[in-house]
Amino acid sequence: MCKVQNGKVKVKVPASTANLGPGFDTIGMAFRLYTTLTFEVADATDIRLHGPNLSGIPTDKSNLIYRIAARIFDKAGLVVPELIIDVTSDIPLTRGLGSSASAIVGALVAANELAGKPFTMDELYQMATEEEGHPDNVGASFFGGVVVALMEAEDVPYVRLPVPENLEAMAVIPKFMLSTEKARGVLPSMYSRQDVVYTASHTGVLVGALATGNLTLLHRAMKDVLHQPYRVPLVPGLDKILAEAHEHGALGAALSGAGPTIIALVDKREPTDALQAFMVQTLAEHGIDCTVMRLIPDETGVQVEHCFSGVTEQRS
Numbered sequence: 001m002c003k004v005q006n007g008k009v010k011v012k013v014p015a016s017t018a019n020l021g022p023g024f025d026t027i028g029m030a031f032r033l034y035t036t037l038t039f040e041v042a043d044a045t046d047i048r049l050h051g052p053n054l055s056g057i058p059t060d061k062s063n064l065i066y067r068i069a070a071r072i073f074d075k076a077g078l079v080v081p082e083l084i085i086d087v088t089s090d091i092p093l094t095r096g097l098g099s100s101a102s103a104i105v106g107a108l109v110a111a112n113e114l115a116g117k118p119f120t121m122d123e124l125y126q127m128a129t130e131e132e133g134h135p136d137n138v139g140a141s142f143f144g145g146v147v148v149a150l151m152e153a154e155d156v157p158y159v160r161l162p163v164p165e166n167l168e169a170m171a172v173i174p175k176f177m178l179s180t181e182k183a184r185g186v187l188p189s190m191y192s193r194q195d196v197v198y199t200a201s202h203t204g205v206l207v208g209a210l211a212t213g214n215l216t217l218l219h220r221a222m223k224d225v226l227h228q229p230y231r232v233p234l235v236p237g238l239d240k241i242l243a244e245a246h247e248h249g250a251l252g253a254a255l256s257g258a259g260p261t262i263i264a265l266v267d268k269r270e271p272t273d274a275l276q277a278f279m280v281q282t283l284a285e286h287g288i289d290c291t292v293m294r295l296i297p298d299e300t301g302v303q304v305e306h307c308f309s310g311v312t313e314q315r316s
């Protein structure tokens with residue numbers, strides 16, 4: 001077996017919003033909020049988490065990032081090296097902005113670099129999708145922009161679109177966490193034909209509107225019957241925000257991923273004070289404190305900032 005003798009790599013992975021309403025498990029959009037990972041081959045593993053967004057995350061070898069990295073080395077037929085891992089993140093944890101996807105993508109890409117790039121980006125994307133269970137967040141984190149994907153057993157075909165000019169998002173981020181697992185648990189396993197047709201037509205028009213820059217269609221195309229109505233009890237006030245955000249200036253609004261964050265898509269040239277006040281006030285009426293973030297699309301996806309590659313040598 002070969003082993004990674006030495007090496008250091010830094011990767012930067014964007015946050016993402018998934019679904020944009022009806023595109024459940026299908027559409028993701030990347031934003032300029034980042035998780036940054038540095039891996040360095042060492043004599044003993046040491047996982048260091050920096051900043052307030054990572055509290056509660058394990059620092060032993062049960063850490064998601066370490067586990068994913070170990071799987072890559074193993075799959076590449078290499079001895080799993082001991083690693084010093086430094087992690088910083090601007091992405092609020094467990095809020096529906098793709099923190100887990102950014103960690104998975106970062107771990108896969110960083111380990112792949114150290115291992116001498118045995119896997120292509122598309123192969124890593126397939127692995128990330130298997131790990132996350134859906135391709136939307138990981139697609140956006142890998143490739144930036146808007147990614148529309150379908151998941152099949154053998155691969156994950158996708159289309160990447162640039163974000164329409166002047167499109168940005170405003171996010172209201174509740175103070176409480178909501179795990180994706182919990183928010184998936186409230187969804188039904190069967191839908192009526194009417195709901196399936198509604199979803200197919202809205203998703204189709206949404207992707208068309210994003211591809212052509214027809215932003216006036218967004219608020220109608222982003223209507224959804226597949227997941228948001230079932231998640232309203234987990235995010236009180238969501239139904240009112242979805243119904244009325246357009247009247248307050250949003251191009252469209254959606255639960256971000258599995259929530260609890262709610263995003264409004266906006267035209268960056270237009271004022272958004274009234275929209276912000278409406279969204280914050282609506283959550284406050286339900287006793288929910290939130291922070292507000294302006295989210296600018298990321299068109300780049302995961303970036304390898306520097307790397308001196310892992311030298312591999314034969315172990316006797």
Ligand SMILES: Nc1ncnc2c1ncn2[C@@H]1O[C@H](COP(=O)(O)OP(=O)(O)O)[C@@H](O)[C@H]1O
Pocket residue numbers: 035054057063064065087089092093094095096097098099100101103178179180181257258
């Ligand atoms: N940087 C990180 N390092 C290790 N684990 C992480 C990191 N970021 C997220 N996670 C894991 O992902 C979980 C959050 O995932 P999830 O519930 O899907 O929410 P999100 O919408 O933020 O992706 C965290 O509780 C943690 O277990």
Ligand SMILES: N[C@@H](CCOP(=O)(O)O)C(=O)O
Pocket residue numbers: 016018019024025026095096097098099100134136137180183184227256257258259
């Ligand atoms: N399509 C998924 C997206 C989950 O995104 P996250 O950022 O909340 O992990 C879903 O809606 O369950």
